[in-house]
Amino acid sequence: MAEPILSIQGLHKSFGGVTATDNVHLDVLDGETHAVIGPNGAGKTTLISQLSGALKPDAGRILFEGNNIVGQPAHKRSHIGLARSFQITSVFMEMTVLDNVALAVQAHDGHSFRFWTPARASKNLTDPAMACLKQVGLESRANDTASVMSHGERRQLEIAMALATKPKLLLLDEPMAGMGPDESARMVETLKSLSGKTMLLVEHDMDAVFALADRISVLVYGQVIATGTPDEVRADENVRHAYLGEAA
Amino acid sequence: MANLETTQNSQMPDNWTSLFTATGWANLILLVGLALVPTIAYYTGHPFWIDISTRLVILAIAAVSLNLVLGYGGMISFGHAAFLGIGAYAVGVPAYHATYGEFEAIASYNGFFQFGLAIAVAALFALITGAICLRTKGVHFIMITMAFGQMVYFAIVSIETYGGDDGLVIDTRSEFPGLDLSNPIALYALCFISLLVVLYIVHRLVNSRFGMVIQGAKGNAERMNAIGFNAYIYQLTAYVISGAICGYAGALLGNFTTFISPEMMDWSRSGELMFMVILGGAAYLLGPVFGAVAFILLEEILSGFTLYWHLPFGIILILSVLFVKGGMSGLLSRLGKRDG
Amino acid sequence: MDGSLVLIQLLNGLQLGVLLFLLASGLSLTFGIMDFVNLAHGSLYMIGAYICATLAYWTGSFFLGILLAIPLTAFAGFIIEIGVIRHLYPRDHLDHVLATFGLILCFDTLVQIFWGVEGIAVQLPKWLDGQVELFNGIIFPTYRLLIIITGLFIAAGLYWLVNHTRLGMLIRAGASNRTMVSALGIDIKTLFTGVFALGAVLAGVAGMLISPITEASIGMGNEIIITAFVVIIIGGIGSMKGAFIAALLIGLIDTFGRSFLDDIFKIFMSAEAAETAAPAISAMLIYILMAIVLSFKPQGLFPPKVR
Structure with a gap:
């Protein structure tokens, strides 16, 4: 667990006047489960879509195993080891x-x-x-x-x-979306059983995120405001203020 | 029930028991009927039926080719009549030059040459236009295939040498060793066997790895890209294969009518082919054949009643879109489920 | 190839262009707002021409014919929308295409039943049935000039309607946000019916305008509708601005191709070869243009922002 398998550097994407991804820097280390959380409209799906190749970023680099993959079509990214769930x-x-x-x-x-x-x-x-x-x-x-x-x-x-x-890296876009508690629990079990796989998990369900993630990044208005272990993120002032404040 | 599902999903019985379902029986009766009825009618002095059947079987081949892209691949092509026309002119033009001179390079009555030319030119046309059409989706695709179809129509109209608007008479049919196409039974046999071969080819295609890809790309190309397929290149291949088969049907059509004109590639012809595919039930191997039978019967019956048979035909088309889902095969499988 | 001929063909191209715009704008509206593909749009063009021709004959006045035919064509559009089209909005494009193909068969046959297979000629008033000298001895048919002017006026009216009226605001909102329009308490059903009837009138007027030149005939709509498709594909489906620019472009290119391509070909090939090749190429010219545009911009020149 040392080298980042995926390294996002200065990623930027806007639609019309709205900035959905704002200078995002994010590393996913080999073998870790990295969760991205954030309130609705924080730009989580936009981020995943740029990683999988469904959307083109305006600026920035996406390094996968050291190679910049911006501009590669989705089907090629699948072949180098990026898999996406919708x-x-x-x-x-x-x-x-x-x-x-x-x-x-x-x-x-x-x-x-x-x-x-x-x-x-x-x-x-x-x-x-x-x-x-x-x-x-x-x-x-x-x-x-x-x-x-x-x-x-x-x-x-x-x-x-x-x-x-x-895949070498699984991109999971809200795998628990729209699920009842039983189904969610089952999905958490499934994802736990895959430990060892590198995963970038975007999720709303906080219980699931804290149960699964090795590290968490918090995305608000397109910006990463904190990255760290679940405990660090939980303790982070900015995060409590911007996001967890409403829930906790 | 379970067998019925198998038939629906894999398009053809994988084992013999699945033949004995509502759909299976209907398929069998259809094909045996198409083989026997015209033959018996011909030898009992009703040659009229063999004419109808020949036209029916040729249109069925064209509709099967359209079903490959429309039914299985979800590509709504409204320009398939152009392939029929290309195929027919690939018979007519070499025959014309063989009779009246000029362009010695293509002047020939040889059936293998003419049919080969029909397939090659249709495939090439499909490759060029498909490469452009498939860059677009949905309604763009419909309109662009239509426009390219119309392009061929106008191009032929403007070439005076081959009769332009008035069309071209084929004096001599394609010549094959040991096969005289001016004998209606021989021509029908060729068409019917061609239909069987085409059905078998399409059956193998849609169940192959290639077939799985084009069926996956139907309506969910983004998903296909995400799991690692370049959907475009497979869809284009399917489009070319479909065009080639339809071109072959066109070559048969030229031999059957012995008169070819731009009218046969008017876009309403494309609409009729589409009607056959949908009426029979898209993405069902024999659906277009049922559709062609229904189309020809409707045409014959309605035009027997009235000169204005397009009116009831149009109304039936509208009503079937509004009220019948899944075409005749959908109806059939629902009936089958009620039985089981 | 002298200057005055070029100028006359320029005007002819413009005349074809504005007619195409009238057809394409209706298509673009129905597609942009209702997401509906209407193959039978050409039938409304034909219906407009036939109704106008009949009324012009009865009343003895072409203009009275047009005036009376406009509400009747709108009514025809209204009936078609309520009877068939409305039920198809929730369906996919394939169903749209099949059902409107059925409508075409019905209308072509109905026209044949009511009016017979022969086309109907339309008599122009004396003062229009001549030619005017524009300048420097350039002579152009008065009526064709009137078509150009009328078409440009209608285009300006549409521009005003879409960009500066409440209805236009609804139309633009409907295109981008259907739920918002319903949330505002606007009856979306009525809006859709109105838009369809407007499209019908635009197509009908195009048919009425052309009828004194070509006469009203069965199938007249089925040929031109494909050209109108090419227009909106090039312009960007759903864009009025795109439809206008592409319509004029197609009108000019088609007209120029047919009149001058053989002369151009003669520069670099034999006269005989040029005379064989030119008609075929000029017939395909607009489709080739479409292919080129699509190769670079698959969504057309002016794709609408939303969608």
Whole structure:
């Protein structure tokens, strides 16, 4: 746990007059679970989108394993080891659970200009996919269509799809969003079981964040106002004032 | 029930038991019917039916090609009639020069050459226009495919040599060794076997790794990019394959009508193909074939009643959009569920 | 290629351009505000032309025909919106396309039933049916000049409507924030119906204006509607400014291509080759322009800020 795997330097993004990311500096160390918290509209999703490549920053650098990845398209970033889960559940609704994950495996198993052999018959795809489903506890739902699953299960499926791309860094955008307490607890368990994976976790649910994170960064109005261990952040005056003050 | 789901999801029975479902039976009856009815009608002195069936089967091939991009890939192409036209002119133009001289390089009656040309030119056109269309999404894509289709239409209209607006008569049909296409049964056999082959190709395609990618990119391209696919390049490939198949259908159409004109690539033809795909149920292998049958039957029945058959046809189209979801296959599978 | 011919073709191009703008502005409004794709927009162009032609014949006056045809076309748009279009707003674009394709089939056939397959010619008043000398001996048909002026007036009116009126504010707000408009207590259904009827009138007026030149005929809308699509694709779908600039651009390029391309080609190829190639290329010119614009700006030249 020494070298930063991801280093965000002076990142800046604005929409019209609104600055969503304001000179953000942030390091994610190899192996840690790093949480980004902040009130609504603090620019958390905007930050994740710039990391995954869905949005282009106006200025700044994003170093992943030392290389600046700004300007690389999303699909290339996936191939160097960045995986993203979406805040709004984004699975392939018409496909089965297994097919969803198998597709993510397929994306990292050579090119897909294979026109003739049935994909579902390929052990190279289904075996790793099943393994990922086991990790999130969805193996019994493998043959169900994604559209019949509950919200919580789809979120678990998102995690399985992200895992299937064998990421070096998992970008999780509010994995607990819209979940009930039971579902949240289950998600926390799932994420805990992945300890050792490097994760950048954006989350609203404070209990979950303090249960999972090794370090926390606090984002307010696009700026990082504090970074530290959960205890340090809890004790930080600025944070208490700007953010936790309302909750505590 | 479970078998029915399998049929719906994997587009074709993976095992024999799944054939014996509502959808499975309907598929079987459809294909056997298409093989037998025109043949029997022809040999019992009703040649009229073989004409209708040939047209039907050719349109079905075109609709199956459109289903690959529209139904499976979610790319709403409103320009597929252009591929039909390109295919037909790829038969007509070489035949014209073989008869009247000039352009010796392409002057030929050879069927392999003409059909090869149809596939190649259609694929090339799909590659160039698709590369531009696919940079856009949604309504842009619809309008741009439409505009490119119309471009071909106007281009052909403006070329006086090939008859312009008035069209071109194909004096000699494509020549294949051992196959005389002026014999209606031979032509029908070629069309029907082509349909089967195309259906099999599309079945393999949509279930392959490639097929999984284009189905994933349908409506969720951002997700595809996030898990590491460059969706664009796969969608473009699907578009080119679809265009090539449709070009092939066009070559058959040229041989069937023996008269080709820009009118056959008017954008309302594209609309009709789209109608077949949707009516039959998009993203269902045999859907477009059902759609083509329904279209041809409607056309024949309605035009028997009235000269103004487009009116009831238009009304049926509007009503089916407003009230029937999932097309005929949707209806069929709902019926099947009620049975089971 | 002399100067006066260029000037005359410039005016012809302008005339085509303003007609295209009338069509494209309605398309752009319905798409920008209701997110609705209307293939049957060309049918309203045709309906406007037929109603005007009939009324002009009955009343013996082209202008009376237009005056009476405008509310009737609006009424037609109103009926279509309430009967069919309204139910399609929550649906996806594919459903829009299919249902409005069905509408086209219905309208083309209805026109055939009521008016027959032959087109209807429209008689211009004597004072319009001539030519005027503009300057330096440049002679141009009076009526075409009137189309240009009318079209520019309507464009100015639309600009004022969208940018300086309460309705325009609603229109702009509707495009960017549908829920906000409803939250303000404005009946969004009525607004949508009104906008659709406005689009219908704009298309109808274009059809009325062109009818004395080309006569009213079945399918007249189906050809020009694609050109109008090309206009809004180039201009940026949903942008009125884009529609105006692109319409004039397309009008000019199409007209110039058809009249001068063979002369230009003759500079670097044989006369025979130029005469074969020029018509084909000029027919494709606007589509080639569209392809070039899209290669650089997939959202068109003036994409609306929101969306």
